[in-house]
Amino acid sequence: MTYEEYSALVMDVSDCICYIADPVTYDLLYVNRKGQRLLGLPDGFPQDKCYRILQGKDSVCEFCTNALLSPGRFHTWEFYNPKLARHFFIRDTLIEHKDKKLRLEFCFDITDRKREEMKLKSRLSLEKTLVHCIYTLAGEKNIRHAMDSLFSIVGTYYNAQRVYLFEFNESKQTMDNTYEWCRAGAPGEIDKLQSVPLHYATPWIKRLETDGIIVINSLKGGHEWNFMECHDVEQQGVHSLMAVPLRAEKKIIGFLGVDNPAANLEDTRLLLSLFLSLCRTIWKNVGC
Structure with missing residues (x-):
């Protein structure tokens, strides 16, 4: 799928970081414009694992919430991202597209509030x-x-x-x-x-x-x-x-x-x- 096709699934929101990943392979499929700017990514979606690009890790995150997610329901939590040195309020869920479940996450920057x-x-x-x-x-x-x-x-x-x-x-x-x-x-x-x-x-x-x-x-x-x-x-x-x-x-x-x-x-x-x-x-x- 192209960037535009993924954007159509979630709308390319500008007030938070938004990404889509495969919860089985951990491939990062889509990152919105704001996320790309914050992460220093080129235009378009990157071809790599979500844990490597988003967290700077070499293996699956020990705090991964994939097992807690289900379609139609959001899991909310807060997290400090050491790679970005920012605090986030996070909303995760699973979406279904072409008979496949995908991880959708919205990350709202709450660093100023946390400070x-x-x-x-x-x-x-x-x-x-x-x-x-x-x-x-x-x-x-x-x-x-x-x-x-x-x-x-x-x-x-x-x-x-x-x-x-x-x-x-x-x-x-x-x-x-x-x-x-x-x-x-x-x-x-x-x-x-x-x-x-x-x-x-x-x-x-x-x-x-x-x-x-x-x-x-x-x-x-x-x-x-x-x-x-x-x-x-x-x-x-x-x-x-x-x-x-x-x-x-x-x-x-x-x-x-x-x-x-x-x-x-x-x-x-x-x-x-x-x-x-x-x-x-x-x-x-x-x-x-």
């Missing part, structure tokens, strides 16, 4: 975490316990390997790792990181002064960021980190660091800055 949903979910998670921090402060009178609890909350929120606080001692020109939280199984570093010469942190301080935050996605080859001579980031398995400054008035007096954060990375500045505000509240209002 908004994820942003809302992230904001709600952030608010819940901040409320947790506030309740932790309200119920704890021991500074060590309060800091341990807050570090645990932040580490869990970011699914991090380690969360730590460095404080500067200008009179001695050193800095000390004063608090840390480590994920279960991760080695502690706090005992090794005392009286570290302050000049090793110069690149960090300059970056924090100008940007207000440090986010490093890969530490490979970035030796200028490994200011701790006794702390080999590669040996410790640290491949990424983020940090925000601890300030007294406008002066940087330390920083909070997070090693290998793996979740909620879009909330770095807000949560970490608020976290340091909570730390200052502890120092002012809670007795040791």
Whole structure:
């Protein structure tokens, strides 16, 4: 059949991707104009398997819905297509043509809606975490316990390997790792990181002064960021980190660091800055 003949079966809709495939051989028989543009296909229908063209796979998709389809009834579902990096709302059915059943699918792009949903979910998670921090402060009178609890909350929120606080001692020109939280199984570093010469942190301080935050996605080859001579980031398995400054008035007096954060990375500045505000509240209002 020609492109025009397949188009006549479904009408060449323009508001979604539409395709027809053989549910037995998986041959892709037809893709509408919008689908061709999105997939980068030439005019006319391609001669290949649906799973290869639509999903970039070498074999039948493990999530194939062919077994769920029947004529006259639509199966609806949502799916993220990694090849296109888009979210879709999908309607599948079987149509009959010349005594043969064919798979017909309509794919509606809902990527923008999904992104908004994820942003809302992230904001709600952030608010819940901040409320947790506030309740932790309200119920704890021991500074060590309060800091341990807050570090645990932040580490869990970011699914991090380690969360730590460095404080500067200008009179001695050193800095000390004063608090840390480590994920279960991760080695502690706090005992090794005392009286570290302050000049090793110069690149960090300059970056924090100008940007207000440090986010490093890969530490490979970035030796200028490994200011701790006794702390080999590669040996410790640290491949990424983020940090925000601890300030007294406008002066940087330390920083909070997070090693290998793996979740909620879009909330770095807000949560970490608020976290340091909570730390200052502890120092002012809670007795040791």
